[in-house]
Amino acid sequence: MAIQTRVTESSIHTRVLANLQRNISRGQQIQDQLSSGKQINRPSDSPTGTVSSLQLRGETRALQQYSRNADDGIGWLSTLDSTLSSSTTLINRARDLTVQGLSSGTNDTQSNEALAVEIDNIRQSLIGYSNTKYLNRPVFGGTTSGADAFDATGAYIGDTGQVARTVGNGVKVRVDVTGPEAFGSGTTQLFTVLQGIADSIRSGDSTALSDGLKNLDSAADLVKNTLSDVGARYNRVAQTKQSAEDRLLAVTSQLSDVEDVDLPKTIMEMQLQQTSYQAALAASAKVIQPSLIDFLR
Structure with missing residues (x-):
């Protein structure tokens, strides 16, 4: 006999809000990349890329000094x-x-x-x-x-x-x-x-x-x-x-390959992210009812 899982309004609201928050965070990350022109703005963005960047920057400084x-x-x-x-x-x-x-x-x-x-x-x-x-x-x-x-x-x-x-x-x-x-x-x-x-x-x-x-x-x-x-x-x-x-x-x-963004690709990702966020908002509006009256209807 299969166990039926009860989905409450509270769990729906929590998951929808969490997904929207992830969507916003991803959009913010892409905006940071576009505004800075860099794929790596902090080490957590890419640990391996950060190591490579530091090594290449060290070699760059040495070559400039030479x-x-x-x-x-x-x-x-x-x-x-x-x-x-x-x-x-x-x-x-x-x-x-x-x-x-x-x-x-x-x-x-x-x-x-x-x-x-x-x-x-x-x-x-x-x-x-x-x-x-x-x-x-x-x-x-x-x-x-x-x-x-x-x-x-x-x-x-x-x-x-x-x-x-x-x-x-x-x-x-x-x-x-x-x-x-x-x-x-x-x-x-x-x-x-x-x-x-x-x-x-x-x-x-x-x-x-x-x-x-x-x-x-x-x-x-x-x-x-x-x-x-x-x-x-x-x-x-x-x-x-x-x-x-x-x-x-x-x-x-x-x-540049390690740090810099691919501008056309990043702009396209930004546009897709905005479209995805707008669609998520529209879907969330139908799932999360704003009032008790709407819920009773």
């Missing part, structure tokens, strides 16, 4: 590149003057003095180049906190520390060059060599001038090799920056 680091590194390396290129031009001019000074038979004292003075000026210009700054830091000074890498006499006053930038996951690139690495040290330092050449031209010492020319060629080769190394590092940083930006676009797209 890109900023690369921009800073490119600034350092561009400054080094332009400075060393200008230095090479001056060194070539100094070499031409040195070769001219070796022709002592055709040069008088006044001509030699003019050659020496120009070499002195080139030396001072190169010392100025060696103190080139990027963001108020000497690019040839290592990690020094001082304002200059070389003093007025051409002596190195920086340190041997290295400046590096992290431009990728586990990718760190050096973005500086110390003064001795670019201009030499000791008796073969570029500024010392130029001073010796100027003195030899003034004194007419062709042997010392010939040795000075050899040292100048060695110093010029060091500057050129340094310039080549800077160019290689520049290319590496630029390529790594491009890779970071490409990856950032991909991560941004993935994050």
Whole structure:
């Protein structure tokens, strides 16, 4: 014998109101998504989506920082590149003057003095180049906190520390060059060599001038090799920056898939929800009678 379940007016009212409340809650959720443009407005909306969103946002911040680091590194390396290129031009001019000074038979004292003075000026210009700054830091000074890498006499006053930038996951690139690495040290330092050449031209010492020319060629080769190394590092940083930006676009797209709403689909769901709610209200009006008189009828 089947047991008949008695359905009371109270149970009908409770269930109808509960269903209407669920309908309203669903409509509110869709409205929240439309107004914010996001599928996830709180972790409870999608726990797995929240985890994915946090991971993707963390990767996005890391990639953005790598890109900023690369921009800073490119600034350092561009400054080094332009400075060393200008230095090479001056060194070539100094070499031409040195070769001219070796022709002592055709040069008088006044001509030699003019050659020496120009070499002195080139030396001072190169010392100025060696103190080139990027963001108020000497690019040839290592990690020094001082304002200059070389003093007025051409002596190195920086340190041997290295400046590096992290431009990728586990990718760190050096973005500086110390003064001795670019201009030499000791008796073969570029500024010392130029001073010796100027003195030899003034004194007419062709042997010392010939040795000075050899040292100048060695110093010029060091500057050129340094310039080549800077160019290689520049290319590496630029390529790594491009890779970071490409990856950032991909991560941004993935994050949009996780967080952002499909606007046409959500608008359609909203319209269906409104239609469903209106239909539920109409049906509830026939089930829940507002008065005792309507119930008795």
